[in-house]
Amino acid sequence: MTKLTTLAEAVGSIPSGAHLALSGFAISRCTMAFAREVIRQGIRGLTISQCVGAMDMDLLVGAGAVDRVIYGGGSLDRFGRLTCVNRGIESGGLQAEEYSSLSVTFRYLAGSLGLPFIPIRSLRGSDLIKRIEEQTGSDVATITDPFSGESWLTLKPLLPDVAVVQVQCADQEGNARILGPRWDNPEQVRASKRTIVIAEEIISNDAIRQNPEQTVIPGLLVSHVVELPFAAHPTSVYRAYDYDARQIENYVQAARTPDTFRAYLDHLVYGVKDHQEYLKRVGGIDRLDPLRADPTLGY
Amino acid sequence: MTKLTTLAEAVGSIPSGAHLALSGFAISRCTMAFAREVIRQGIRGLTISQCVGAMDMDLLVGAGAVDRVIYGGGSLDRFGRLTCVNRGIESGGLQAEEYSSLSVTFRYLAGSLGLPFIPIRSLRGSDLIKRIEEQTGSDVATITDPFSGESWLTLKPLLPDVAVVQVQCADQEGNARILGPRWDNPEQVRASKRTIVIAEEIISNDAIRQNPEQTVIPGLLVSHVVELPFAAHPTSVYRAYDYDARQIENYVQAARTPDTFRAYLDHLVYGVKDHQEYLKRVGGIDRLDPLRADPTLGY
Amino acid sequence: MELDYTPSELMAVAGARELQDREVVAVGLGLPVVASFLAKQTHAPNMTILFELGVIDPEPVDCGVGLADPRVWHRATVLSSFVDILGAILHKGLVDVGFLGGLETDPYGNLNTTLLGDPRATFRHMVGSGGANDIASCARRTIIIMRHEARKLKPAISFVTSPGYLAGGDSRERAGLHGGPSRVITDKAIFGFHPETRQMTVLSIHPGNTLDDVLGTMGFAPAVLQHVPYTQPPTREQVRLIREVIDPQGMYMG
Amino acid sequence: MELDYTPSELMAVAGARELQDREVVAVGLGLPVVASFLAKQTHAPNMTILFELGVIDPEPVDCGVGLADPRVWHRATVLSSFVDILGAILHKGLVDVGFLGGLETDPYGNLNTTLLGDPRATFRHMVGSGGANDIASCARRTIIIMRHEARKLKPAISFVTSPGYLAGGDSRERAGLHGGPSRVITDKAIFGFHPETRQMTVLSIHPGNTLDDVLGTMGFAPAVLQHVPYTQPPTREQVRLIREVIDPQGMYMG
Numbered sequence A, B: 001m002t003k004l005t006t007l008a009e010a011v012g013s014i015p016s017g018a019h020l021a022l023s024g025f026a027i028s029r030c031t032m033a034f035a036r037e038v039i040r041q042g043i044r045g046l047t048i049s050q051c052v053g054a055m056d057m058d059l060l061v062g063a064g065a066v067d068r069v070i071y072g073g074g075s076l077d078r079f080g081r082l083t084c085v086n087r088g089i090e091s092g093g094l095q096a097e098e099y100s101s102l103s104v105t106f107r108y109l110a111g112s113l114g115l116p117f118i119p120i121r122s123l124r125g126s127d128l129i130k131r132i133e134e135q136t137g138s139d140v141a142t143i144t145d146p147f148s149g150e151s152w153l154t155l156k157p158l159l160p161d162v163a164v165v166q167v168q169c170a171d172q173e174g175n176a177r178i179l180g181p182r183w184d185n186p187e188q189v190r191a192s193k194r195t196i197v198i199a200e201e202i203i204s205n206d207a208i209r210q211n212p213e214q215t216v217i218p219g220l221l222v223s224h225v226v227e228l229p230f231a232a233h234p235t236s237v238y239r240a241y242d243y244d245a246r247q248i249e250n251y252v253q254a255a256r257t258p259d260t261f262r263a264y265l266d267h268l269v270y271g272v273k274d275h276q277e278y279l280k281r282v283g284g285i286d287r288l289d290p291l292r293a294d295p296t297l298g299y
Numbered sequence C, D: 001m002e003l004d005y006t007p008s009e010l011m012a013v014a015g016a017r018e019l020q021d022r023e024v025v026a027v028g029l030g031l032p033v034v035a036s037f038l039a040k041q042t043h044a045p046n047m048t049i050l051f052e053l054g055v056i057d058p059e060p061v062d063c064g065v066g067l068a069d070p071r072v073w074h075r076a077t078v079l080s081s082f083v084d085i086l087g088a089i090l091h092k093g094l095v096d097v098g099f100l101g102g103l104e105t106d107p108y109g110n111l112n113t114t115l116l117g118d119p120r121a122t123f124r125h126m127v128g129s130g131g132a133n134d135i136a137s138c139a140r141r142t143i144i145i146m147r148h149e150a151r152k153l154k155p156a157i158s159f160v161t162s163p164g165y166l167a168g169g170d171s172r173e174r175a176g177l178h179g180g181p182s183r184v185i186t187d188k189a190i191f192g193f194h195p196e197t198r199q200m201t202v203l204s205i206h207p208g209n210t211l212d213d214v215l216g217t218m219g220f221a222p223a224v225l226q227h228v229p230y231t232q233p234p235t236r237e238q239v240r241l242i243r244e245v246i247d248p249q250g251m252y253m254g
Helices: A007-012 A032-040 A055-062 A083-091 A101-113 A127-135 A185-191 A205-210 A245-254 A258-270 A275-281 A284-291 B007-012 B032-040 B055-062 B083-091 B101-113 B127-135 B185-191 B205-210 B245-254 B258-270 B275-281 B284-291 C007-017 C031-041 C082-091 C132-138 C211-216 C236-246 D007-017 D031-041 D082-091 D132-138 D211-216 D236-246
Strands: A019-022 A046-050 A066-071 A095-098 A118-120 A140-144 A151-155 A162-170 A194-202 A222-227 B019-022 B046-050 B066-071 B095-098 B118-120 B140-144 B151-155 B162-170 B194-202 B222-227 C024-027 C048-051 C097-100 C115-117 C123-125 C141-145 C181-185 C189-193 C200-205 D024-027 D048-051 D097-100 D115-117 D123-125 D141-145 D181-185 D189-193 D200-205
Touching (some): A032 A275, A046 A101, A083 A095, A083 D123, A101 D132, A127 A140, A162 A185, B007 B032, B007 B194, B032 B275, B101 B118, B101 D082, B127 B140, B185 C082, C007 C031, C007 C236, C024 C031, C031 C236, C048 C082, C097 C132, D007 D236, D024 D031, D200 D211
Parallel strands (some): A019 A046, A019 A162, B019 B162, B162 B194, C141 C181, D097 D141
Antiparallel strands (some): C181 C189
């Protein structure tokens, strides 16, 4: 059964107020084209979760589409911080539930396995846990290990409505591969009610069946598959293309003030009707071709 | 750092009384050559764990090397039951802690992640859990989910001393791939204090580094690597060779009584000095060559 | 001309009919495999078949001797692990149907695959659970396939490996389990379970059998509907698929 | 002729010297990466380097802008996931050394990477934890690398992202944590922690600095050994490896 559809239709399936788990990590495999379309469609009130906050999250927050983030901290690596997320936190306009990488991972893992709770050693003694307890008394608890009698912090499973995952390739049914490290993506997909796969390339179901050990996302968890080259631009997709340093710097500059960010959105999000127009506006094939990955190095 | 060694030396690292997690599932990727060498070296008092009991476990039990099994049931598929394990259970000579596939998996998973306990929905209401509670009051407990207030069965992590895993290929440092389904092997390796890898083929570290997504066992968890073609015989290794139906039937026949099993051991375990002699005795290259897997089908 | 089919073929077809398109089905080997592939190749092309050890949606070209046989993994879309199949799909709550066989079952669909005899005295140990207990505990519903013999359909079984409705009524819910058996398919009849008492109930009788044949060869008395219909026989196409495509060597249906 | 080296190079070398062969080291980007690769290419060839997102033992040929840059994953032996690295290696207790940088630290080695200012009033939010809290909580020991400035070495920090010895003494153990910081390496000195009070203690001073230079540029008074030696300077080979092999573009050492 093909689940192949357009980006607009996949995004259209997301109600305002939904909880989305996004696949980006800093500046790699971010769901950028997806985020731009969410903004164009005016979807709002979202909760975004991610083990490490990334550019897709920051863009959505900057555009006002997000009420709440659940994450383990994040940055744009050397390019800068998550300026829009940080501004939201500093102004109090954004509810930020801030964990560590492993604690968000374990929350996804518990969700993915149908565990009602999961114990963890992290967070103890830190101000992170103090803050989380103040914000949401209901997502963490201390219980007694029945075997040792020790006290253990336990986390509530995270159960996003939709995981949105940028991959290198998938078949029409949503069976997808992820090349390079997979960070939290396998658990995000399995914890979520359903998954939207954004693939650089659609491969045949036959190709999937020839190397089934490599399938990271089983099609049965997937509701929509979108084929969209350069969908993660300006972030990188391992073995497909490198990050676009100039465009990330451009973003970081723009994010410094709400006014310049608004201009950025007008130019590169609202000002283009779709991903194809976006790619043309950032320089088209002349700009994108040099980003294509060297087949040996993968970047 | 090479960890390449002989089977005799790898087996020699195992003290009597150790808890081993073995990689076999029914009649696939069983650690048969390893088990035969354990028997020859006279190692005894072992605890063997496995999600689904397999031919490697049954052989070790039949040879009297095992005091205790922790498993989820098992068989030799259509070839028959785990006759030696069953006889041990029926006579009371073998301590068998019998779970389900998922409950053993979750015990390994908890061990692999450093979780002090893990909740599970399985086992409730069954005679399995009643028996386990009688046998080992200390490995299962009922606790209250702090988030819902519901009662949940929780399992204690399983922490074997050594995982012994039959793989298709590994490098000298122990970085290993598993082709085909991996059943409980990734969690067995990560839950255990160390791992012995038995590889049909040693590949270069360069080859591992060219496709690092395919590494299922990280070398840092491995203490010994043994290169040993047909080490799983008479069970199968996907993409390497098929099971040897005649030799499995031979085993099943022999296992019917302690006397005939003793004769089997004398012939194919004690009666050969090593794996090479074993392979000759079961028919050598003329017998083994036809078992080699078709490259397209993998069996 | 009447269609010629075996009781096993009818069981497989009856099993297939219980499966709906787009459902996720966890199966053990034997008749459940034949029933699932038959459903997939007829009315349920978008069904997903799972094998517990880490196999999703295989397309075998040869029959295997069990789940450990690479023949039955052939052309899967995913080859992964127990954690992935039994954890992230089954325990997560995504399995619609679990398809189980067993040594014995009782009026509440509890299943024994562990031992025969008296567990406190003399018994024969058999196979144990594997994923059966997990599937019976976590699937939305389970279908049991079993030979119709008094020694297999018993008032009380030697060992509850996989929970059905336990002692009936709401005892399964009280143990913290959802789901439960929806059908027991034998070579003489199809049974359901009463929505309140959870007692096994004859739903249909296979052509060629009488109600007495069914009741007289069971170890307990099931509930019986006022008008018990005959089970719908297989179609010519279903029988052809079983014989020519799914199990040409007669390994599962033998 | 005296060897020419920068303070950053000395920090990297001092970090490398803390690492032993066969240890498992979880590192963040920047100086910890340089220190780890330097150790691996000199006295610790069997060390294992981990990046939290799913990278084991990479052999980069180019410098990257961060952990998300495929340049730093190059020629890894394993590319997997957070669960695999932070769960099955770190949380399982197999990481010997965690290598962390930060915005601020205090006399007990507590680390802040979250925010500067007053968290209840006006503050600037920075990066947060990532894997830093997990590493500081679960590694057998942690090494902190940080610039030597009064605004970074403070009596009290704005936010405890990653626990050191908390309030000192046995307060870390009482919180249920093992391990803890073993060293703080700055561009002026190397610090350890008193085994009982857990107070930061000057262990050695980098050549070219006096004890007053060290103490006068900190926001709190550390304990001081009776005889404080100078830090051993880098060798010619260490400096060459940093400049020519590990960071030829000066990206991490800039």
